[in-house]
Amino acid sequence: MSFGTMLGQLATGMLVTGEIFFLTLLFSLPLGLVISFGRMSKNGLLRTITKIYISIMRGTPLMLQLIVVYFAPYYIFRIRISSGYRMIAVIIGFVLNYAAYFAEIYRSGIQSIPVGQYEAAKILGYSKGQTFFKIILPQVIKRILPAVTNEVITLVKDTSLAFVLAVTEMFTLAKQVAAAQTTIVPLMAAGVFYYLFNLLVAFVMETLEKKMAYYR
């Protein structure tokens, strides 16, 4: 098999990998913010629930979580699982897991903003929503960007875990091709792909950091 054909085979996998990556970020970034509110809530029950949730998400393997999300509808509700649910289960699993990590990052950022910022906003008459979205959140984003970059880079590599639900993302394909052709080249190509993907991620995040460097 020529190198070109091989790359062609891997390309469909790359699309799936990209899909998992973008959908996970799209949903887990906002969800993480909501969870961080729960984690910091004045309501003790809500706080405990989110704390347990985060603890489980961080304390168990993502691979196991994916399997649970996939099989839960059958074991709990006796719903027949269609094969179309695989990709959905992967996205749900990734979103639930990453939102937990993002929640803790948001929390660290929000709690690092001096209380004087809230007080100044209150005196000036800003509503709670305005205070959060205009005054607090922009400063939080600037502070948490390096930590978020770490998570996003991990996510790129974690996408390969989708193989447990037989979603043929790129790494799964690379392994298949490598086994069929008895060559290590597809795996190397996969490695290069992840590396370039993360190089791009790092570049984008760095640009964002620079954009926010206009103030201290």
Add this chain to the structure above:
Amino acid sequence: MILLELKHLKKSFDELEVIKDFSLSVKEGEVVSIIGPSGSGKSTILRCLTMLEQMDDGELSYLGEYAAKSENGRCVYASKEKLKQIHHYFGLVFQNFNLFPHYSVLKNIMDAPVSVDKVPKEEAKKRARKLMEQLGLSEKENAYPYQLSGGQQQRVSIARALALQPKILFFDEPTSALDPELTGEVLKVIKELAKEKMTMIIVTHEMQFARELSDRIIFMENGVCVQEGTPDEIFHSENERVRDFIGKFVG
């Protein structure tokens, strides 16, 4: 006209009684300074007046409108809408400025009028520019707070408070974070405001400044007002504690 009336304020933090019984009434155009040793409750009074802290007991009204009333020894606050309206009557200048670091000087000053009071952008900008000119900040319009000296930052925060056109302005140790040189430039601005008959309540350790500027000085210690009077009365006080405290500053 009485702008502010506070009666029998009581405030504790956990078991610690910070303000035992404090009353204050301020007329339009008056400048009142609150002095006294650290931990005497000066800032707590300001925080209660600006509703950053809730009073345990007491009555508070601005322009005759009640923000809080005393009922059976507890303090009951007015409705949210009412408090929102009352918030318009006052501004507060903090010890450590609390400017918004991600906003330029201009935006720090004009954002609240635009976002809170719905003043048209162009008008808010005009208002902000006028204030910047008054306070000697015109060249700093596009600067960010981190690029400014402490004195400039404090002047921006005064401009930010004034942009909402409050009836009464509170200062919580406005120069305590500044070196003597920068202190001078901020005090000058406050003096200008006094000339324009701005009603102000100032918590300060600048004795000479309080003496020159105030219509009335309140000396606080251990959560009570030890003496209240004109600068002359306070600076020639019969009260040993007041004399002792002031003596340390004036020398």
